[in-house]
Amino acid sequence: MTIDVKQYTRADFQTPQEVRWCPGCGDYTILASVQNFLAEMGVAREKHVFVSGIGCSSRFPYYVDTYGIHGIHGRAPAIASGVAAANPELTVWVITGDGDALSIGGNHLIHALRRNVNLKILLFNNQIYGLTKGQYSPTSEQGKRTKTSPMGSIDYPFNPVTLALGAEATFVARTLDMDRKHTEEILRAAADHRGSAFIEIYQNCNVFNDKAFQELTGRETRDENRIYLREGEPIVFGPNDEYGVQLGEFGARVVEVAKVGLDAIQVHNSKTPCPGVPFALSRLSHGPHGPTPLGIFRDVPRPVYEDLMVGQIEDAQAKKGTGDLADLLRSAGTWTVE
């Protein structure tokens, strides 16, 4: 795949369209990470399609010099599924936000994941409605005061990773806008995964929900709260790796390594067929509060929707030959008037 593709730079994926996010928005960082990754990815520029819905994040396709559709609110996974099914040769990205993907578009998201359409879905989670200027979203914490929840939100929030695992997504990961190296690692793994890849990106909205991820990003607290999931390694974290994650009948819990011993700590394996293990890990935190896993929760193979679709067409053609219209029009029986 990499053979005939020219060497790109980030500039090859930038468009003349003026980028219009608020200064300081986490979306800029994610855009830079994605453009960097696209330059290195080794897929021809014309083979990429970026599809988005509505929201701040959904302006993303205008800023990436590939093919793209800025669609309608919530429907990006459906539109993108059509692109991918019509031409499985393409690399199709879905750019969405917490309102777009989990509120109005929740249905399309879970169905794209269960079908395992070959889509790379990047969910920019800022836990707020930004484009409509600050209303609570389906990932806002309970009690959050916004313009539409002056006494505090009474909605219980989604944990997007838990939701994706519940829909049996074959690839589920979480990263952080400001950790560009980690973001690019995750993008690489998602690109290498054939099938739906769901990536939740914690993204700071510095205007309407600033510091929502402070516990994971603040200098003082981040080492205590970022649990990096590293393949094949015990899940440990903390300034001196003094904490670890243990799995059992209780689900997943944080323990002190010194008390239980390193052997009792869960060794991360994203390839575990059972979605229960990553599901338990996703329950360590319900939002970005306290110790929160980042990395690849799940990466397992399952037949891809469009491959199955093409397979059925090939099978039908092998059995019946490629369709002949004249035969079709006679397939219900005919008679002749002389």
Next chain:
Amino acid sequence: MSQDTETEARPAPEKIDRVVIRFAGDSGDGMQLAGTQFTASSAMFGNDLATLPNFPSEIRAPAGTIAGVSSFQVHIADWDILTPGDNPDCLIAMNPAALKANIDECEPGALIIANSDAFDERNLAKAGYDSNPIEDGSLRSYHVLTAPMEELTKEALVGTGVKGRAVLRSKNFFALGLMSWMYSRPLDSIVDWIDTKFGDSPVGAANKAALSAGWNYGNTMEEFHHTFEVAPAALPKGEYTNVTGNVAMAWGLIAGARAANLPLFLGSYPITPATSILEELAKQKHFGVKTFQAEDEIAGVGTAVGAAFAGSLAVTTTSGPGLALKSETISLAFMLELPLIVIDVQRAGPSTGMPTKVEQSDLLFAMYGRHGEAPVPVLAVATPADAFSTMMEAARIATKYMTPVIVLSDGYIANSSEPWMIPDVASLPSFPVEFAGKFNSEDEFLPYKRDPVTLARPWAIPGTPGLEHRIGGLEKQDLTGAVSYDGENHQIMTDLRAAKIEAIRNDMPPITVHGDKDSKILVLGWGSTFGAIRAGVLAARQSGRSVAHAQIRHLNPLPPDLREVIEGREVILVPELNSGQFSRILRAEYLVETVPFTKVKGEPFKSGEIEAKLSEICREINS
């Protein structure tokens, strides 16, 4: 199959030129199947025909009740007929409810064939009869014949391996055999169908035994001494098949994709009465057809928009409630200027309404049911066979003008059938699409630089090097497609998009006016009212009245010669199955007075209703 030929010589069948037969029973009695097979056998025999299935939306409404009655009417003739017939000449009633639900539509003298086994106290009570109508003389004005179909079916099935209650499932084949005998239909095509469908199974044997028993019963029983024969119709020379509207539509989509040289993609969600288009196309994978059964109506059209962007002939199928859900995405497709075919198989609304019954009440919704200034072409299907060429026309307009096109069919066209002279595939229209492959200006690709004649923008599909571009729902700068909030530009783009649709007006065939072309009275219809209107007009003209008729296929934009066609008429009669929606459009477009003639009773017009209305109008004009 052996038919009993040993009985004594019977009188030769009476030759009749046409007959309307209605099979009616409980929704579990297999009446749709019996009717369909009787139709197929009549088609193979060479009759002209038209059918009208009618069934409840419940899969199994309470057995024996009026609500659960399902019927299938077929009109067969030795001449070119246009409708499934106004009133049945022969009614097969498998139970009292079927008799009660249908008897009012039978003219005195009609033949009633009743399954006497089902006329017991319980079923009579369920149907609301105080006494047994086949015995109490209340059917005196009809010619009533009875057969104990259940008992006879049971006897016939001994030895087939089918036992118990399952035996009764074959009684529709008994009725079918009896009717085949009575109307001198060959059984070959039915037997072939049973063999294909059931193979060597006990069910196949049972159905054949019941079919044969029905035939032999007619042949043996003295009271059934009178048989009929409808000779083959003198249709134009050619090879024919019998198609329903939904099947013809599916085939027309395959033909349209072939003509456009594009792969066909259908994104859809099951909804009555559109579902069988999805089912038919799902069977045709060897044509490279991709069918995507989406999670909802919105995703159905959403996947289609994605597939259109990627270079497919993209289609979504639905009925009224689904059209409402798709509305936002149709506006998106209009804004993106991508080809898309939206099929609305209309049913009685609003809301869930009467989902298995016909109506034409989505016309205004199809015309105007979008946010913003978003005119889209609208086409209407007139007959089951017409669905084929209408789909090709929809594909032509969608790809040539880069626009969504809405096609209006309805539940009557969807399920009814008619003989169709199979077209020569080589002579079908061809309109191959050329995707953009290179820059259309000096040094860049301008996704919204338009064709000077059609005003269509270029279609550059992902995978084409150098033409990477973004499209979206936000207003676009003319030519470049970049996001623009400039008011002047929005005016220009709104006007351009409207002008593009308007340009289609000069790209359609002239209207065909039938009958007395210069008559003071014009009947103007659209969609599935075609057959009833044409037959009603014919009848009026045969009784000496002067009437013209035109049926409009292109509803938006309307044909350029429509003004000329309606000008100078004293009466423009507009029959439609809604509350006068097309009349409204005609009045708005042409400032003309029309005479709306409407009904919303879940059934098509009868030709007699049109004829009676014309008589009334003629009397008024002349008085």
